[in-house]
Amino acid sequence: MEEKEKRRAHPYIPNSVPEIKEELLKxxxxxxxxxxxxxxxxxxxxxxxxxIPKAITSEYELKKHVTDLLSKNKNCEEYLNFLGGGCWQHYVPAVCKTIMERDEFLSAYVGEAFADHGKFQAQFEYASCIGELVDMDMVNTSTYDWAMACATTVRMASRMTGRGKALVAESISPERLSCIKNYAWSATPNIEMVKYDPKTGLLDIDDLKSKLSDDVCVLYMENPNFFGVIESRGQEIADLLHSKGALLSVGVDPLSLGVLEPPAHYGADFACGDVQPMGIPMSYGGGLGGFIATPDEPKFVAEYPSLLFGIAETVEDGEYGFGEVLYERTSYASRDKAKDFLGTMAQLHGIVAGVYMALMGPQGMKELGEGLLQRASYAAKKLSSVKGVKAPLFDSYHFKEFTVNFDGTKKTVAEINKALLDHKIFGGKDLSKDFPEMGQSALFCVTELHSKEDIDMLADALASVVGM
Structure with missing residues (x-):
């Protein structure tokens, strides 16, 4: 019996049939x-x-086992969720899920050695939609996430200027900052942080001026920034950088561009961000896909490490084909001689984001953006009515997210969030570790999925939790 067990194929491992395995070894x-x-x-x-447990060979029993494990989780279907900070709970139209699950897109990895089935055109259409949104003409295929995208812009700027120092706003996501330090360090070994104004949350212009020098290649900032604050002095910042021969890279929430000016309009050289809020479901913090956009100029295009898709007329009159632009600049073609290297990309998420943008259109994006502005304003005002709570912490306009301070409650964010779970609510992202200067503060997020009643429920639950 034991020998027979050894000779059985493993139900989850391909080519584990003993005879096939022996043939492969031979x-x-x-x-x-x-x-x-x-x-x-x-x-x-x-x-x-x-x-580890033995393999469950019955498909039904395996499904039941996994379902039982998942039932122990607390999820956003059963709980009211106010978490954000980089992965947000937005509405996912049914058509986005349908397109994402189509075999020709879902199973076609990258596309080089597989049948295309329209994927190149879908990538071109996605890039065109992002280009219209940010008002820039060159857009890459989705990178792994926003963090990789912004770090890549730092590397691109370093090569374009021949400089090795980068400035980074302190008001960006800590996760993205970590990626910049890790991924961009070989290009910009000197990374210096630019402070934010503790009252407004805006970039500290005086601190930027003091750190600008002839060896700075780029400033990376976010608008809205990580605290949800809308930066109102983009043109002034861009002019300061350009006066020193440096470039400006701006990270954006694409949903904000239905109501806010795109970075190109106030002098940014790079726009980057994540497609996740545009029709991509949350998945254990995933569902991400970073984009980079620049002017369609040779000096920018030559520095992209990721794939670019374009359209060209074919030999047949009236026919068009979709293909890769300057493929020879990628590490796929240049190998060890490439300027930068490229790994797995989130092309599938880019395609879905293209579907979302086409579905929404300019008017839909405008209406969505206006709704998010209104909800954030109402939520901050409602939470500020709770004794001991200051919302928002910064005296500025906010988009979708805002910072709430709980110092007046004498409770920690961790204590408050734990108590909110009893009300079936996920509270805000705890900022006390990454931004200790803010005291006991949390980042709260409201989206189009939150009704007035949901926000009122949060305020009532918070009042009960702080007990004041």
């Missing part, structure tokens, strides 16, 4: 799969079986 000239790992020292190898 083909590559080894006797055992262990020979593949011969270079790994013995002291690094685990000498016992992994402590």
């Amino acid at each position: 083909e590559i000239g080894i006797e055992s799969a262990e020979d593949i790992f011969g270079q790994i020292p013995e002291h690094l190898r685990l000498k016992r079986p992994l402590n």
